[in-house]
Amino acid sequence: MISVCWRSGYKAIDEDSHLIIQNENSEDILDEFDGMDQHMSNGICHKKKEFQETPESLNYLPSHSEAYKTWLEEKPLGSDWDRWFMMGLIGVFVGIFGFLMHQIIDFLFEMKWELVENYIQNNDFLTTWMVIAGIGFAMMLVSSGLVVFFCPSGSPSGLPEVIGYLNGASIRHIFNIRTFFGSFFSCALAVSAGLFCGPEAPMIHVGAAIGCGLSQFKSDTLRINLPFFTRFRNSADKRQFITAGAAAGIASVFRAPVGGLLFVLEEVASFWDVKLAWQTFFCCLVATFTTEVLSSSFVGFEYEGYFGFFKAEQRIIFWVKDLLNISVLAVIPTIILGIIGGLLGALFVFINVRINKLRMKIFTSVPHKFLRQLTKLLDTLLILVVTITVTVYIPYFFSCSPNPTASQVQNASEHKPHGEHAAWDVSEYNCPPGSSWVAPNGSIMANHSINQAAVLLVKNGKQGTMLLYQRGSHEKFGLPALLMALIFYFTISCWTAGTAAGTGLVVPMVYTGALFGRLVGLIMVAMFGVQTDEYGAWIDPGLFAVIGSAAYFGGVTRLTISLTVIMVEITNDVQSILLIMIAVLVGKTVGDYFNNSLFSSLLHLKCIPYLKAVPNVVHGKKKVNLELFTARDVMQSCTTIHLQENVFLLAELLSTTSHNGFPVVFSPAPGQEEVFLGTITRSQNDLLFPETLSIILNGKLLRVVQFI
Incomplete structure (x- = not known):
């Protein structure tokens, strides 16, 4: 059996090379298409598909021919120890690179x-x-240059391609x-340069x-072929x-092994x-453990x-x-918050798709390939200038x-005697220096004034989100600062997503949701006051920031189960899991009413074929019930x-059709x-011709081929 076919433009020829080139100039023409931005309009997609013939999918299931059965009999039926070993090895390497990603960004x-x-x-x-700006320019030149000039695919995050x-x-x-x-170094440099993005999708x-x-x-690429694990x-x-590695990537960057497993199950695989599932869970466990062990004693290297x-x-x-008791109210x-998150999520997808289509139109209007690459580079630099x-x-x-x-000093070397200036933090910005002292319990504490806008904009999304989630900090941020940060962060992140650099969207989604969630929380506090009793303590801006993140995250990605688990794992807020579930479901429902999820939209923009488990077919304005058809x-x-x-008829059949497989009767x-009797693929038919092709050309003999 073979898997189903789409018109993707990619033809499977064997396990190592997945593209059949029809003439000597095809590779150059395809590279010209690939040199154009991956976010392609429908017209460009149509031209690319016309050139590339009818595509074929990967052959995931082996053909049970006599030759395959003979080969199978020669192989001993052993245990899966090597498969589990490989899963663990993948987890270790992913965990190491996840650790390096965090350390590079922090440093x-x-x-x-x-x-x-x-x-x-x-x-x-x-x-x-x-x-x-100078430091950011240097980082972004390398970050975007790696994607535009170094990566063969020229793709920013690569998540739609993996899906x-x-x-x-x-x-x-x-x-x-x-x-x-x-992708690795482009992402690390893009986040460090100050773009409103995160390292998750890369x-x-x-x-x-x-x-x-x-x-x-x-x-x-390296011309390396080691004689190990050849059966894989x-x-x-x-x-x-690949499925396990993708799950380990999200588990490592978020320290969320269960969330990584469910994310791949729900969205990727x-x-x-x-x-x-068991093997992927093991891989996620190893990746998370590796990252945590290395991160336990290193901060910024x-x-x-x-x-x-x-x-x-x-x-x-x-x-x-601090966890809070929750009321049914x-x-x-x-x-x-779920409705707001769904509306903003749908708006984000709409704006981002339009921006990427405009970006594609501008790039394709540049005729020369090198100038087109420079245009992509200038796009990222312009975004950086606006952001900085x-x-x-x-x-x-x-x-x-x-x-x-008062905040606790993480590094004892930063402490200075009482009354002297404490170590400067970027949240202070241009405020008067603070002071530090030793608390009765021995902890080194620091007290200083903060610039609310600097806390929300200058600090990266990870640090800002932690501050927005803090409980009992009703007066930490005012409405003007939150509203200002929400407008700028939402707008610039819409523009940043899809640029020619390794940019992830999870941190912007979490941060944007936390901003409008805390806004709603402050409005609740203004209406009902600061509640100190046990039954009213749930009216806390920090709680609504968490719920807002879940709602907006669900409104953009339309995830449900994995998103709930990820939010619990990254916040430890088990007490709010029911509210998170409600916000996620409402956000997804509202978002689905307006458009598709972000990942589905990116798949369509990049002309990547995707066959859903349950296709949604619309004829005119009505949905078609597929159960009525065969x-x-x-x-x-x-x-x-x-x-x-x-053989002559077989050669004629292959030259006049574009089918991937043929039934043998x-x-x-x-x-x-x-x-x-079974099926035979086009690539298997092609293997039969080297010895008989010359006979066909000479027209002297019609040889009979026996398919076994």
């Missing part, structure tokens, strides 16, 4: 803002802008080692590439390891079974001791320390406010091959109906 981000500390405190914002590949479409270059390193792509590369133990060199096993000691504030990405604002201008200058218009909560209603007349076939006796 570069802190280094960048420490360089401008004196300029900010002296209100020299022009010099601050020039330094931050399409696991659905059965063969897509070139997405797991190439150049794509792997390009890490899924990186994990999938690790799963593909390690399981095959070979690299065509088939499309079905490769698919399973199309082929699933219980055995794969600085060793801080306590190796192997997992602190809650470090292990849980957006740790919510909290369901009402939760539904409101907003983050540097907007806080200038906001006054300083006392920090209502395969005969949609199939053309079937082209068959007989058990004994004339046989008549047991003269006059009896033909019996279906």
Whole structure:
């Protein structure tokens, strides 16, 4: 059996090369199409498909021929120890790269803002802008250059490509080692440069590439072919390891092993079974454990001791320390937040699709390939300039406010005697220096004023989200600062998504949802006051920030089960799980009313074929009930091959049709109906011709081929 076919433009020829080139110039023409932006309009997609013939999907199931059975009998029936070993090995490598991703981002981000500390405190914002922009320019030139010039696929995040590949479409270059390193470093530099993005989607792509590369133990780019684990060199096993690697990527970056497993099950993988679920869960466990062990003693590549000691504030990405008792009345604002999240999520998808179509139109209007690549590079630099201008200058218009909560100093070396200035933090921005002291319990505490706009814009999305989730901090952020940050962050993140750099969207989705969730929370506090009793303590802006993140996340991605689990794992807010579930379901329902999810829209924009489990067919304005039809209603007349076939007719059949597979039929006796014996693929037919092609050309002999 073979899997179903689409018009994707990619034809499977064997396990190593998935594209059949019809003439010597086809590769160059395809590269020209691929050189255009991946977010293609329908017209460009149509032209590309016309050129590339009818595509074929990956052959996930082996053909049970006599030759295959003979080969199978020679192989001993052993245990799956090597498969479990490979899953663990993939988890270790994904965990290491997840650790490196966090460390690079933290190190570069802190280094960048420490360089401008004196300029900010002296209100020299022009010099601050020039330094931050210069460093950001250098980072983005490398980040975008890796995608545009180094990665063969030229794709930013690669998540839609991974989804399409696991659905059965063969897509070139997405797991190439150049794509792997390009995506990894492009993402790390893009986040460090200050773009409103995160490392999640690129890490899924990186994990999938690790799963593909390690399981095959070979690299065509590096010309390496090691004689290990050769039994995994088939499309079905490769698919399973890619699935596990993608799940490990999300598990490592979020420290959410169960969420990573469910995310792949719900959104990424199309082929699933219980055995794969156990192996993927093991891979996610190993990846998360590796990342946490390495991160337990390193912060920004600085060793801080306590190796192997997992602190809650470090292990849980957006740790919510104080859990609240929930009243049934909290369901009402939760539904409101779900509606807002669904509306904003649908608006985000709509705007992002339109921006990417416009981006595609501009890129394709540039005739020369090199100039088109430079245009993509300039696009990312323009986004960076706007982002840095907003983050540097907007806080200038906001006054300083006392920090209502004293913070604990993480590094003891930052402590100075009582009365002296504490170590500068970017949240202080141009505010007066704070002071530090030793608390009665021995903890080193710091107290300082903060610039609310700087906290919300200058700090990266991870740190800002943690502050928005804080409980009991009703006065930490005011309505003007939250509203300003929401407008700028939502608008710029819509523009950033899809640019030629490794950018993820999970952190922007979580952060944007937290912003409008906290806005609703402050409105609730203004209406009902600060509640200190046990039954009214749930009216807290921090609680509604978590719910808002879940609602907006669901409104953009339309995830349900995996999103709920991920939100619980990254916040530790088990007490709010029912409210999170309600917000997710409402956000998804509202978003589905207006358009498709972000991932579905990106699949369509990139012309990646995707066959849903339950197709949604609309004729006119009415949905079609597919149960009223049979395969005969949609199939053309079937082209068959007989058990004994004339080579000339076989060659003519292959040259006049574009089918991926042909049914092999046989008549047991003269006059009896033909019996279906199995299928033979086009690539298998092609292998039969080298010895007989010259005979056909000479026209001297019609050789009979026996299909077994």
